[in-house]
Amino acid sequence: MSEVIEGKATRRGRTWVVHIPEHEVYGHGRTLRAAGENTAAGLRLVGVTAEVAITPVTPELERLRSDEDAYEAALSETVAALALRRTTLRDISVAVRVPTTRVKLLLAAGGTPPTTARDNEQDPQSSERAGPTRRDT
Incomplete structure (x- = not known):
């Protein structure tokens, strides 16, 4: 798990939504940690094993x-x-x-x-x- 994939998290209501465009994977969660874990699980489903670094984005x-x-x-x-x-x-x-x-x-x-x-x-x-x-x- 040496590769780090970066994703941007946006707030949708009470949920953080993370998008990883290079793999077309989305993740979500009520906390940034949960959204990161969900996104990592989504990446594993498409055969990518990597650590996910999330950058929260709001105005x-x-x-x-x-x-x-x-x-x-x-x-x-x-x-x-x-x-x-x-x-x-x-x-x-x-x-x-x-x-x-x-x-x-x-x-x-x-x-x-x-x-x-x-x-x-x-x-x-x-x-x-x-x-x-x-x-x-």
């Missing part, structure tokens, strides 16, 4: 998924912008209200290097530009 769920995608994009942009301003990981985490590990993952996905407390110290090259130091004399 409200589609709007929710769209809002989640927009939030994730805004979060990623905000974390990247704060990191470019050399904000510490902890400060970014507090500002955007997500765990530090999530901030690290977002930065890794975006390719922006995480900042550390050492990064916030003065850069030695900037002191050379300020004028001669004891080392220079």
